[in-house]
Amino acid sequence: MIDAGWPDTFSQLLQLLNQNNISVNLINHLLITHFHPSHAGLTQNLRDLGTNLIVHEYQVPFINNLNVMYKKNPKANFRDIANGNYVVLKDWDTRSYFKSIGIDGELISTPGHSDDSVSFILDEGYAFIGDLPSLPSEEEAFDLIIDDSWNHIKSHQVNTIYPGHGEPYLLN
Numbered sequence: 631m632i633d634a635g636w637p638d639t640f641s642q643l644l645q646l647l648n649q650n651n652i653s654v655n656l657i658n659h660l661l662i663t664h665f666h667p668s669h670a671g672l673t674q675n676l677r678d679l680g681t682n683l684i685v686h687e688y689q690v691p692f693i694n695n696l697n698v699m700y701k702k703n704p705k706a707n708f709r710d711i712a713n714g715n716y717v718v719l720k721d722w723d724t725r726s727y728f729k730s731i732g733i734d735g736e737l738i739s740t741p742g743h744s745d746d747s748v749s750f751i752l753d754e755g756y757a758f759i760g761d762l763p764s765l766p767s768e769e770e771a772f773d774l775i776i777d778d779s780w781n782h783i784k785s786h787q788v789n790t791i792y793p794g795h796g797e798p799y800l801l802n
């Protein structure tokens with residue numbers, strides 16, 4: 631599973647899975663594109679059921695940032711994301727881990743929306759990019775970090791982009 635919605639929406643997630651005949655117990659692994667509330671709010675709920683959390687090494691400090699934010703500003707039913715016991719993938723070698731769980735692909739750091747943003751690239755040509763902003767039009771300011779992230783994504787064989795919000799689209 632990629633990303634795990636707002637806190638306190640677990641029953642909706644279960645309902646959606648149910649409608650699609652997917653048992654929550656089949657979700658063995660969870661990736662979070664970045665640790666913002668709308669993408670990581672249900673992380674611990676899934677881990678409680680045995681799902682393995684996989685993080686990019688650059689994301690590690692951001693996990694606790696989310697816990698701290700919710701401590702300062704409590705929201706109903708946010709489950710603190712427990713420390714440790716997750717898989718940390720090193721920037722230079724994420725492919726071998728995915729291979730070991732039967733997936734051909736890799737996780738790359740693609741900052742721009744946030745410093746902990748990552749994109750998951752499947753060799754089939756799919757890229758799950760979280761909230762990486764689309765490339766600016768000519769009137770907008772050029773953002774070197776965002777541009778670098780897109781270049782990194784495009785250095786792989788990618789044809790379809792799956793943004794965190796909205797419909798997938800073809801990369802041209």
Ligand SMILES: [Zn+2]
Pocket residue numbers: 664666743744761
């Ligand atoms: Zn975000």
Ligand SMILES: [Zn+2]
Pocket residue numbers: 666668669760761794795
């Ligand atoms: Zn978002």
